[in-house]
Amino acid sequence: LPASLADMPPLEAFPKSHVVTFKYYCGVVSFLEEDYGSAETHLTYALDNCKTDSIRNKELILTYLIPTTMLTKHKLPTPELLSRFPRLAALFNPVCKTIKSGNLQAFDAALRHGEEEFVKRRIYLTLERTKDIAMRNLFRKVVLYQNEENRTKIPVRQFQIAMGLEADGDTVMRSTPERVEVEVEEVECLLANMIYKGLMKGYISRERQTVVLSGKEPFPGTVV
């Protein structure tokens, strides 16, 4: 695709509707190549220039722009946005809800529940990656629910409890009734991952089994 671009007249020379279609496909190609930065640029252009009344086209664009934005900006679609597109709401609502609550068991259930549809639209793998955000939100809650004075030093045990919390309460599915016990090593590994990916700021004190969090913005970009 990039090779052929050089021989092409400027995009402005084409009718807008063609440009929108072209940008949509560029976006989908980038998306499938996991180049989410470019996907975001192309798809945003397509959405902004799409005719106001072409609901179906917007729906198609958003099918890819929503998972893209979840990964690039760590942002979820607003309920107002989804409410305008019932099909997208059905597709994304369960996953978005569990990402927001940080309920990991329910997140997995939502992913399994929508698997067929997600695979068909080729967004399954991308959505799977948004589990990081669900986990970040869960860990963030663990921190927020500590007493004010203990918010920078938190026992790994607390995160372990949070990760094992069962899914009941979330309406998506209730088929995993038993409590999941997560190994402490796994919890440490996931915490280290969060820190490595820049979703959390701090370090793990292994001898004290404690997570020491940065006093300033331990969860960058979330105003905490």
Place this chain on the structure above:
Amino acid sequence: KDSETDVQNPPGGRLWEESWDDDDTTEDFSTQLREELKKNPTK
């Protein structure tokens, strides 16, 4: 049918959630989490 529309698009409304803070504390999962964490005090 190529009428060039320059209508403000998408019309009104935010697309993306700006904050994670409208935490619904009455939501079951949050309540449960809070309780479970309390049962295992920090110190």
